[in-house]
Amino acid sequence: MKPFSGFALFRQGLRGQRGWTPQWRAAEPKPAYDAVIVGGGGHGLGTAYYLAREHGMRNIAVLEKGWIGGGNTGRNTTIIRSNYLFAESAALYDHALKLWEGLSQELNYNMMFSQRGVMMLAHTVHDMQVAQRHVHANRAAGVDNEWLTPGQARAFCPPLNIGDIRYPVLGAALQRRGGTARHDAVAWGYARGADALGVDIIENCEVTGIRSGPGGAVEAVDTTRGRIRTPRVGVVAAGNTSVVMKMAGVALPLESYPLQALVSEPVKPVFPCVVMSNTIHAYISQSDKGELVIGAGTDAYTSYTQRGALHIPSHALEAICELFPMFRRLKMLRNWGGIVDVTPDRSPIIARTPVPGLYVNCGWGTGGFKATPGSAHVFAWTIAHDEPHPINAPFTLERFRDGNLIDEAAAAAVAH
């Protein structure tokens, strides 16, 4: 792997940019691996990277049915924050946030990580109580979060209309360490890093079966490119997790919904931060390319189509136009959907399964991007040690049976 540097860029500039090489090999599947990761999104590629770098497992493969980063990794709104209510969640998401802070340097890959601040608006008395409870819980847990008055919110984000709207802004919670990152770069950076450590990244390779031996433990996966023997399988398949896990006879508390997002035509830098409103349901930031990146809600019904109905983004745009009148004449450029796997408590599952050697990392619902490095890091630990890292120990499959829910669904209601 040739390291990227200012000098390398300068040298390539003199040579007409013709010296760049592919950033990872187009690997052919081998007959056997020490571990196989199913799903080549950010979480899966990151898992392979940390398995190789921190746990010395170099003989591993990432199987991706399409192309890497072509699923939810390339479809999210790139928002990063860790201001979750419960201690378990705050620990998990803040673990991720701390890894984000050093990720570009660690991977020698520009994640375009920008801690521009995530501001969550309150529009009702109930909103204010919930948001202030979040602020206090976060500060007690060592996670930064602060309460802003409407005037302070407007000073932090000048385009914001706090006054003459149906639901005026009564205050806001601001996490200054939150922000955005380039979503594609996360997949590419982890792929490049994992590949350099010997991991095989195999695209266009769909898993069609998971085989267990006489003792019940995982022995192999069947794929569209042949059978691959392996004693450990980590499934990180987002919206298709239920489908993959059914191959091993494991039923999960998941439902897959379309989640939509859209971007505007690109404009000059006008929007300094990330703003989210749960009550009127919209969230928005501006990419470095200049497009406003706007998140809408999930459609009402389960689906695998990667598209949804127009009334969902239209609802989000109505909220955006209320909050930011200057965007009313902007045209929207693209609109798409991704399939998100939602758990009953809106917290992920990062755990062993009843099948020995089979591990699952799923249930990130509508907000998995922000957790990518942390999720991958603790999932790699779980696979390597056959037991959870202390940070993901509460995020088991058994918590639903035992009643130990981490109920962020009740805590935030929407928009994770």
Add this chain to the structure above:
Amino acid sequence: MLLIQCPYCGERPEPEFAYGGQAHIARPAQPAQTSPQEWTAFLYLRNNTRGVHAERWRHTRGCGRFFNALRDTTTDRFLATYKVGEQPPVDGADA
């Protein structure tokens, strides 16, 4: 936006309806004798079918009644809608 055939009112646009999740989930008949695993299955585990899915809808902004539907989750096309208490009219549904 989906067009949904309410068995009582006819074809109406999706915003008139509320989604009710997987259909044909029966509450355990003997709660005291039901194991934690069975409660987990009843409360939380779902087929999350990729294909023909039997599901409940409620015509909240119309007649207000619940009914069942078969929908292909890979195309979002409805195969059939039918009344509560009836069996799926199409074979192959993962009910």
